[in-house]
Amino acid sequence: MTVLDEGIARPRPAERVSAWVTVHDWATTVDHKKLGVMYISSALVFFLIAGLEASLMRIQLAVPNNDFLPPTTFNRLFTMHGTTMVFLVGMPMFFGFANYLTPLMIGARDLAFPRLNSFGFWLFLFGGLLLYFSFLGGAGLYGAGTAPDVGWFAYSPLTGRAFSRGNSTDYWILGILVSGLGSTATALNIATTIITMRCPGMTWGKMPLFVWLMLVNCLLTLIILTPLTAAQVMLLFDRFLGAHFFDTQAGGSAVLWQHFFWFFGHPEVYVLILPAFAIANEIVPVFSRKPLFGYPFMVGATVMIGFISMSVWAHHMFVVGLSAAANTFFTASTMAIAVPTGIKIFNWLGTMYGGKIRFKMPMLWCTAFLFSFVIAGLTGVMLAVVPWDWQLSDSYFVVAHFHFVLIGGLLFNIFAAIYYWFPKVTGRMLDEKLGRLHFWIFTIGFYLTFTTMHFPGLLGMPRRIYTYEAGRGWDTLNLITTLGVAVQAIGLLFFLWNVGRSLLRGDPAGDDPWDAWTLEWSTTSPPPDYNFETVPVVHSRRPLWDLKHPEDPDWKYE
Amino acid sequence: MQGRQVARARVTGAIAAAFAIVAVPAMSAFGADDAVRAVPNMFAPVSTPANTIRELSFLVLGISAGIFVVVSGVLFWCVYRYRQQPGDDREPPQVYGSNPIEWAWTIVPVLIVLILFLATARTINELQASEVPPNALKVTIVGHQWWWEIRYPDLGVVTANELHLPVSSADTKRPTYLTLESQDVIHSFWIPQLAGKTDVVPNRRNLMWVEPTETGTFLGQCAEYCGTQHAKMLLRVMVHEPADFERWAATQRKPATTDTAVAEGRAIFQSTACINCHTLDGTNADGRFGPDLSHLMSRTTIGAGAATNTRDNLRAWVDDPHQFKPGVLMPAMKLDTPELDKLTAFLLSLE
């Protein structure tokens, strides 16, 4: 049952088509919805691969002096795990959800540049495949290769020809460079769409907050991703043309790579987390049955995060020996960014306060996100304190911190988003019971692993080590950490089963199963190719609320 | 009831987290009595910089714990109190926001951040080394893949992987200032009980200081990924009473022992590739790629902590170091058994 007065023509049931036609359709599509699904599906596949890489590492680290994996393999695994999760899971998840939802939320029919959209997706995918091809093709030199083993941030001079022989590092550079070009293209596309294709009445102040955050995120991506490309090109020049950008023998600076990388790398983690916030901005209000508390402040806080995030990069370099003045500046900027982030958390709490919260799967995940993100943010503020960071930088405390951010912050919201929008994309509901099994098992495993993981860091365990001495106080803690991974894996199995089963036999969803308020819920599930039969006109931030509550519409109060 | 289940689980999680925050300082008791402090616990500091960091940590942990309790408390409250009651489908009052509340919860965090920043800035200036005071012991650390070269320029001592220091007491203050350099890639010098870590960067000289106030052996290791055997680039710091330290330095300064009983071993050493990478006084070995072997047997481990320094391990190491530390840059020397035995006997004589 649609809400709009003018009925939307239901698309005719698809005629039976051959598998080849379907494959061809998807392979050549420029439709933002199909590309969105392709982005998200690819990201999920890479997520499982990177999760497997992590599991292997954790088996190696479960006991001291273990010989399950040789050091060379372990070093490749942590490099590929980090690189995959950041570039081949986090980024495509962002682009996938932004791609699918942005036109629907702003009342447009597609992105501004549909063919560029497709180009961006395929660049991302081929870049990722190139990176993984290194496992097969990387062994150029006997004893050197296969997959890159320099860490996801690939510090020089370790990445120079002298210390990374063979071609494994080149796969890292080229795979990510190609993928990055795709990301730049898509970010440009989404930003242009939001700026130029909103439906009549949707002024800046009436855009869903999801769309605001995607806009800030895309602009941030445009500014910070090409610096990584530039640094990678410099590294390629060093490795292939004998250039000296990072060549300490020729007077070059090993620290320059770090400056360039982290100038990209820190805002990149905001690029990864802002979509999580965007998702929470949609789900928390709908399930609390109230509008988002403090919309203007949320917009302001997001813009501030975007700007400040470009000024904090050297907090990854507190131990490199910068001057006291530099360290003091960066600790200030890093602490400053905690303020707008805190404001966002308080606004979500303010949304829940006084509401009538429905704890369906999306809201369960968002609640778990709120709890975990407070912890993640606090350990982050702790790490902003330079002397504390002097002890704990490059230790398992940092690893625990950023996994709280990326799993507790990002992944929990991605699960929330999948439970929330799966009905819209597929026309079927995910199963609540399987969902609860997924949720409880996974979160218990998550807390078991990552809460525990803080302690080896506090007891002096550095990161990126393939084994450790017994008797340092790290033994039991590492074992518990590994056990938690097994629990998370079980949780994920329930998730995959849920998705598979629901695709085939899930309950029909209808257009608006959650009684939500933004424009995507006014279309059929799934939406027709053209999204909207007539371009909608909106008067407030919650157009469907206005239609469902004509006696008490938002536009009277905004 | 979904909301209450969620609330209960959250409470459990919060209690666990709060316990952890309290337990961490309590971990100071870890490994308190051993001569070798096997647990490199930053909350059991034995040196001035590490002590200062621990004190700052209490402020940081306290503030964080407070914020955590308040914010997660509000979260649990909302989850519990505002969950939908069965059968109640009415919409709640649609509140859009409140400017006074927004300003309140902006200003309070700004103040908290300001306090934290001021405490941090003061500690940075207290700890960041700028110049070396006259009474300090000076040590130069050179990071290599995957071992530590340790030089005492004023004492004429060169050793590897084990840093010996004099203890500093209230009446005789004797801090040690370490100049950090690298021969190849970036490493990081970290002994949690003595100080925070500082990176060891090629083409750059970093300065840090420690001031140990207790004797004993303390552990650390490289903390910046530097290649295949980053995990086995371990550090041992032996802190001595001043007299013992002087005695140690004097022994290290003595020329390498020349024991005629192992002359054959010495001859093998001098005619094999060993001399290209290692230094040994009184011989033609002057390589700087590997550790100085003049007082090899004064060290408790070999391979930067990869194995204890026993006869069998030493023999096996020379035969094929990759069985202890796969990927290490020292090749298997491929000596036949009699040569290996003689060479080992020679090495064992290098006290």
Added chain:
Amino acid sequence: MSAASGSIAAPSAPPPAPASWNLPDKGRVGMACLILTESSFFAIFVVAYLFYIGKSLHGPYPAEVLDLPILSSICLLSSSVTIVFAIRALRAGSTAGFVAWWLPTILLGLAFLILTGVEWYGLIVGHGLWVDTNLFGTTFYSLVGFHAFHVFVGLSLLTLVLVFGLTGHLRAEHAERTEVLSWYWHFVDTVWIVVFTVVYVVGR
């Protein structure tokens, strides 16, 4: 500011749809985004150049081998002027006028590339300076090289449009899109001003 959800007021008509709804042109916004991201890319090479000024361990040094590229700069910057006239002509409907200004734009850009090539020949063959010589060589060829590459890409696009113009496919309604392309060209020229200042003024 909360709604009284208890009382039911009579539904009121929503405000009318906006009389006009004009959002910026997507070509312009897209090009602005491209310029933003490319500026970021160049900024890193500029920072590397500035950082390494005076740090080369041995020569050749900039002061010894670099001469101010006055002629090539005049060519490139003039092409920004000619391109503006070309667009104006197209907007007024004159394809002949468009080609009369567009062709010199391309020729001036080409002159810039040729003169750059001559300069590089002198540096490589005459002074033995290449990417691997020293820090100056590395940063110089990277920064100037990437700029020249962007000029080359621009020239290719301009030539394509010239072909459209010469074969009668270009009309006044294409002036909008051609102007967006000219923004790219202006960007390339602006980058040259920065490169010129950093390399030939500050760095020498």
